[in-house]
Amino acid sequence: MTTSPTESTAVTPPDSTASPSTTTGSTPAPGSLPDYVGLHPGEPNVMEPELLDNPYTGYGKLREQAPLVRARFLDDSPVWLVTRFDVVREVMRDPRFVNNPSLVSGGGDQDPRARLIELFGIPEHLVPYLTDTILTCDPPDHTRLRRLVSRAFTARRIQDLRPRVERITDELLDRLPGHAEDGVVDLIEHYAYPLPITVICELVGIDEDDRALWRRFGADLASLNPKRIGATMPAMIEHIHAVIGERREALRDDLLSGLIRAQDDDGSRLSDTEMVTMVLTLVLAGHETTAHLISNGTLALLTHPDQRRLLDEDPDLLPRAVHELMRWCGPIQATQLRYASEDTEVAGVQVRRGDALMFSLVAANHDPRHYTEPERLDLTRQPAGRAEDHVGFGHGMHYCLGATLARQEAEVAYGKLLARYPDLALALPPEQLEEQERMRQPGAWRLRRLPLRLQPEA
Template identity: 80%
Template sequence: MTTSSTESVAATPPGAPASDSVALPDTLPTYVGLHPGEPNLMEPELLDNPYTGYGKLREQAPLVRARFFDDTPLWLVTRLDVVREVMRDPRFVNDPSRVPGYQGEDPRERLVKLFGVPSHLREYLVKSILTSDPPDHTRLRRLVSRAFTARRIQDLRPRVELVTDELLDRLPGHAEDGVVDLIEHFAYPLPITVICELVGIDEADRGLWREFGAAFASLDPSRVGAAVPAMVEHVHELIGRRRAALRDDLLSALIRVQDDDGDRLSDTEMVTLVLTLVLAGHETTAHLIGNGTVALLTHPDQRRLLDEDPALLPRAVHELMRWCGPIQATQPRYATEDAEVAGTEVRQGDMLMFSLVAANHDPRHYTDPERLDLTRQPAGRAEDHVGFGHGMHYCLGASLARQEAEVAFGKLLTRYPDLALALSPEELEKRERMRRPGTWRLRRLPLRLHPEA
C-alpha cells in the first residue's frame, strides 16, 4: 500500500497482484476498459488494491462517474460526509421502480440474471429487506428488530462466549503440521452458530448455509444459479417444520405474525428474511474476524495495546471495521428526482453507489487515515465510520457483529498469545485474498497457534 509503519509489517491492508490472488470466474463477463475515464468496478486496481484504487477516485471528486459490473453507468460517492448525507436522503431509493416514469428492466433483475439465478426465483434476491424502501422496509425491519435489541444482544453474550471457548478448544485438533485455518475453524463457525440459533436453524442444517455462502462468494454463475433453488427449497422446508413445532426463535415469531395477520408478511417475504438474515448475519462478521486478526498480527504495537488493556476492545473493533472492514461498497440507490450532490448534478433515475472503503479512509475526516490506531477517538460519536452503513439501512445486526468480534479477538489472543501467521503477509495476500468487487475477504487464514519447535 501507500505507506509503512516503523512497528508494523504493513501500515494499510496490503494489495495483491491480480494474476496471483484468488481469481474471479472466467464465466463472469467483464466490461473493463470500454469507457475511458469511467472505471468499471471490476478494474484490477479496484479489486486488488481497493484502498489505493478507491482512494485515488475519492481525491478526484466526491462523486465520480463509473460503471457497475454489468456496464451500467453510475455515480460513485466517495467522501465520508457526502456518503452520510446521501444515505440519509429519502430522494435516493433502493427500488428503481419508485423513480417516477421509470421504464425498462430492473437493474437488480439484470444482475441476478447475470449470476445465473432462475427467473422464477429472482424475487427472493431482488425484493429483500436490504433492497426495499419504506413503507415495506419499515414494516419488515419492525418485524425482525426485536430479535436485535440491545437487551437481547447482551443476553446472548454468555452463549457467544461459550461457543467461542468451544471453538478455541478445538483449534489444535484441526492443525496440520502445526498450522490451522482460522477462517474454516473459527471465524466462520462462531457467527454462523450464533445467527442460526437466533433465527432457528438446527445444527444439522448449518453446513448447508456454509455451502450457500461459499457459492455466493465465488461469484460463479453456475454455483450461484444452483445454490438459489436449494436455498429457497431448504427455507420453505424449514418453515414447514417449524410451523408444526414452534419455538422461542425468530422464525417462530415470524410464523406467529403471519398466522395472526397474513397481510403483514407474505410467504416469499418470510423466506427472503431468513435468507438475508442468515447469510448477511455471518458472512460480514466472519471476514471482520479474519481481516482483523491479520491486522493485529501484522501490527504488534496495536496488539500489545489490547494485551495491556482489554477494555479497549470495543473501540478496537470499530477501528478494525473502519480500517479493514469486509464490506467496501453498498448496493446501488436511484435518484427519484434531479438533485445537486456535493456540487454535482445528479439526474432523475441515475444510479449511485457508496464507496465505504474510500469514505472510511477519507483524510478530510480522519487524521492519518491509513494508520491502524486502536486508540483512535471518534469525532463526537461512538461509531465514527460507515462500515455498517448509515441512516435507515444501517446494519440491523451491527451490535451482534461487534459483540461477536469483541469476544472473538479478546479470547483468541488471550488463549493463544503466540499466535502468528503461517505465511508472510505478502504470500497470504497473493495466495488467499479473494478478488471480489465490493468486499475484502480471505479464502483461508493459515495460522500457527504456537511457535515452531
Template identity: 65%
Template sequence: MSLASHSASQNSGGATCPAGPHMMDPALLTDPFGGYGRLREQAPVVHGRFVDGTPVWFVTRFDDVREALRDPRFVNTPSHVPGEGGADPREGMMELLKVPEHLRVYLLGSILDSDPPDHPRLRRLVTRAFAARRILDLRPSIERIADRFLAELPQREQDGVADLLEHFAYPLSITVICELVGIPTADLDRWREWGGDLVSMRPEQLQHSFPLMIEYCHALIEQRRAALTDDLLSALIRAQDDDGSRLSDIEMVTMILTLVLAGHETSAHLIGNGTAALLTHPDQLALLRKDPSLLPGAVHELMRWCGPVHVARLRYATEDLEIAGTPIARGDAVQLVLVSANFDPRHYTDPERLDITRHQDGQAENHVGFGHGIHYCLGATLARQEGEAAFAKLLEHYPDMALAGAGAELDRAPLPGSWRLNSLRIRLRP
C-alpha cells in the same frame, strides 16, 4: 447512468472521462483502499461503471457518503423512481448469475432493497424479533461457542499451521446465527456451503444451491409454524404490526437468507480481517492485550480499517439533484463507496493508521462500515458482539499466535466491493 437509457457521454457532470473506472478494474479489485482512495482525491463524485458495465456514479468522500445514505431522495429499488417504467437494471446481474426468473424475488425483494413504505414495515417487524437486548444476552453463548472451536484448533493443524478462517471464524459465525434463527445444528455445513456458493458469484454453483436454499427455508417455516419455539424464526412468525400485518412467507424466506448468509459472511470476515490486522500491527495487539476494555472501540476501528464490505448497495435518484456540486439526473445509479469514505483525510486524522483507541466509549459511531440511515445494518449489534468475543477468546487461548508467513502473502479473494480472505494461516504457538 439513468434508467431512461442516458449514455455516459450525455451526462454533463464532467467528473471524469465518459468511460471512467470499472468496478472490475484490477486496481480496484486488488487494492480497493488505494484505488478508491485515488478516485476520492480526484473528485468527490466520479462517473464509472458497475460490475456488469452499466454506468454509475461513485461517491467517495465521508460527508457525501453519509449524507447520501440517509437522503430520502434516493431509493434502493429502481422501479420506485417516478416516471421510470423501463427494465430493472438489477436484472442484468440476475441474467449474469443465471438466476431462474421465479426465484429472483428472493434476491431482489429483501429488506436490503426495500424502500418506504415497505421498508419501515419490514424493519419494525424484524426489529421486534431481533431486539438489541436479545443479542446482548447472547454474549455468554457466543463465548462458549468460541471456546469450543478454539480448543479444537490444535487438531486442525497441519505442519504446525491452522486456518483460522476455515476452522474458527466461519464455524463461529455460522453457528451463532443459525442457533439464533433456529436452523438445526445438523444443517450448518449445508448452509455454509450454500453461503459460499452465493458469495462466489459463479452461476454454475448458484444454480445448484439457490433453489435448495429456497426450498429448505419454506419447509423450515412450515415446521416452525406447527411448533413454535423461542428462536428468531418463531418470533418472526409471531410478529405483527399495529394494523395486524405480518411477514409473508416470501418476505420471511428473504429475511432468513439475509440474516444467515449476509450475517455469517460479514462476521466471519470481520474476524479474519481483524485478526490479520492485529497480527501485522504488534503495537495495537499489545495495547489490546494490556487493556481488554479497549475491545469495543477496537472492533469499530477494525470495521473502519479493514471491514469486509466496501460499497453500499446501489441507490437511484428519484429526482434531479446534486452531490458535492455534481449534477445527478433522476434515475441515475449511485455507488456509495464505504472504503474510501472510511479513509477520508477530511474526516479522520492520519486515516491510514490503525488505531484501536480512535473510537472512544460513549461517542457516536464514527465510520460507515455498517452503513447509515434507514438501511443501517440490522446485524451490527450481533457483529460487534461476535467480534469482541472472538478477539478476546483468541488472545486468551493463543496469546502468542502469529501469521504463518509474511502479511503480504495473505490469500485474498478479488471480489468487487468486498474485502475477504480465502484463508488465514496461523501458528498458534511460537
C-alpha cells in the same frame, strides 16, 4: 455486518484470485461474467484490476479525483461512485435515494436490475426472492419488515446473548489445536466462520445439521459464477420453504417461529416470499461479514504488534478496537446500488432521476478530510462509549440491523483468541498471505484462509 444482518450489503464477490482480463470485449469463459473492463475510458469498471488488487489505493485515487465519480457496474451499467465521508453519510440518510428502482417515477418499465439477474442465470420465478427483500425495499415496506425482526437485535437482547457467544467461543478455542496440521491451523475455517454462523443460526432457528449446507449456499452465492448461483438459488429457496414448513408444525423460541406467529396473526404483515427472504438475508448476512471482520482484524493485529500490545495491556479497549478495525479493514467496502428518485445535486454534481449510486465505504473510511492519518491503524482513534465514527455498518435508516451483534462477536473473538494463545503468529509472511489467500472481490475484502501458528515453532 455480510454478514451481521446488514443493509449495506457488499457487491457479491468472485471466487477467483485471478484479476479480470484487461482485454476489452472478450468472450467470457463458461460460467463467468462478461468482461467489460476498459470499455469506457474515464469510467472505471468495479472489476478493474487496480480496484480489486488494492481497493484502498484504487478507490482512494478516485476519492481524490472527485466526491462523485462516474463509473461502471458489473453489468457495464453506469453508476456514480460516492467516495468522500461526509458526502456518503449525507446521501445515505437522504430519502430521495431509494433501494428499489421501481419507485423511481419516470424511470421506464425496465428494471435496471434485470440485466444483472439475467447474467447470473436466476430463473424468473425466483426473481422476487432477490428483489423484494428488506435489503432492497424502502418505506413503508422497509419499516414494516424491520420492525418484525428488530426486537431480536436490540442492545438488551444482544447483551443477553453474550454468555452464549462466550461459551461457543471457548469451545472453538478448545478445539483449535486438534485442527492443526504441522502446527498450523486455518483460523477462518475453524474459528472465524463457526462462531457467527452458530450464533445466527441459533438466533434464527436453523438446526445444527443444516449449517454446513448454509456454508455451501453462502460460498456459491459469493462466487460470482453464474452457473453455481443459478443452480444454488432454487435449492436454497426450496430448503428454506421446507424449514418453514417443519417449524410451523413445532414452534420454538426463535426468530423464525416469531415470524410464523406474526404471519398467522395477520397475514398482511408478512408474505411467504418475504418470510423466505428474511431467513435467507439474516442467516447469510449474519455470518459472512462477521467471519471476515474477525479474520481481517486478526491479521491486522498480528501485523501491528504495537496495537496488539494495547489490547493486551487494556482489554477494555476492545469496543473501540472493533470500530477501528471495521474502519481500517472492514469486509464490506461498497454498498448495493441506490437510485435517485428525482433530479438533484450532490456535492456540486447533477444527478438525474433514475441514476444509480454506489457508496464506496473503503474510500470514505480512509478519507483524509475526516481522519488524521487515515492509513494508520490506531485502536484508540474511535471515541469511547457508543459513538461510531465510520460508515462500515452504513448510516441512516438502512444502518446494519445486526451491527450490535457483529461488534459483540468480534470483541469476544479477538479478546479470547489473543488471551488463550498469546504466542499466536502468522504461518506465512504477510506479503505471501495477501498474494495467495486474498480474494479479489468487487466491494468486499476477504481472505480464503488465515493460516496461523498457535505456538512458536519447536
